[in-house]
Amino acid sequence: MKTCELYLLTPPSVDPFLFKEKLSRALDTGPIAAVQLRLKQATDDDIARAIEVLQPIVQSRNIAFILNDRPDLAKKYGCDGAHIGMDDMDINTARAILGNDLQLGVSCYDSKDLAMKAGEQGADYIAFGAFFPSVSKHTEVRAPVELLKWWTELMELPVVAIGGINAQNCIPLVKAGADFISVINAVWNHPDGVEVGVKSLLKSIQHALEHTEV
Structure with a gap:
């Protein structure tokens, strides 16, 4: 049976x-595949501090802890x-830094x-998106749902759907073949709690x- 997990x-x-504390509560609520630390304007020291505090919470639950932008x-x-965007770093360079044991995700819009x-x-x-307008990241890109169907019919490489996704609009993305649904505001800013x-x-x-x- 096809599966789809929360990222x-x-x-x-x-x-x-x-x-x-909010992260711990979210991770203890139900099965989650991965958490990506995505601090766009942070210094290296800020990122290191965040990793030190948050990584053990994630990895102790056997959940993957992924860092945005910085394979090093x-x-x-x-x-x-x-996880890198196509403008962040060359894929071959990122792969070389990470070696063969660490995961590499790439945004493909x-x-x-x-x-x-x-x-x-x-x-x-790979990740496609944004599928919907997002308050977390302004982008003119609007990926069509059919893109997921095209990819999953041709490729075995897992695909993440991202961008403005919530519990109401995720259903067609899952049905189209997304292996992972990636969210920010739908969890952290949910009016009734994470x-x-x-x-x-x-x-x-x-x-x-x-x-x-x-």
Whole structure:
């Protein structure tokens, strides 16, 4: 049976000491595949501090801890992998830094060509998006849902759907073949708390999987 898992991204700016309790509550609510530390404007020292505080919380639950943008720091501090955009670093360079044991994810936006290139150059998964307007990251890119279906019918490499996703709009993405649903605000800024955010997403994912035509 087709599966789809939840992949959490941290807010773009967090105080790790204040965030760790919220993170723990979210991770204890239900099955989560990965957490990506995504601190866009942070210094290396800030990133190192956040890794020191948050990484043990994630890895102690047997959940992958992925660092955004910085394969070098991911390798240095024992993260499970890194995720890069096509403008951040050459894929071959990132793969060389991480070695063969750590995961490499690559954002491919709405581009079939970039996705194929990422797969050929050693990505462990690719990400398409944004599928919907996002308050976390402004982008003009709007990936069509059909892109997921195209990819999963041709490729075995896992694909992540990202961008403005919540419990209400994730269902067609799951049905189209997304292996992972990646969210920020749908969990961390859920009006009823992170636990409800996680539960709502997992319920929608399960509903979509049960009603997907094989």
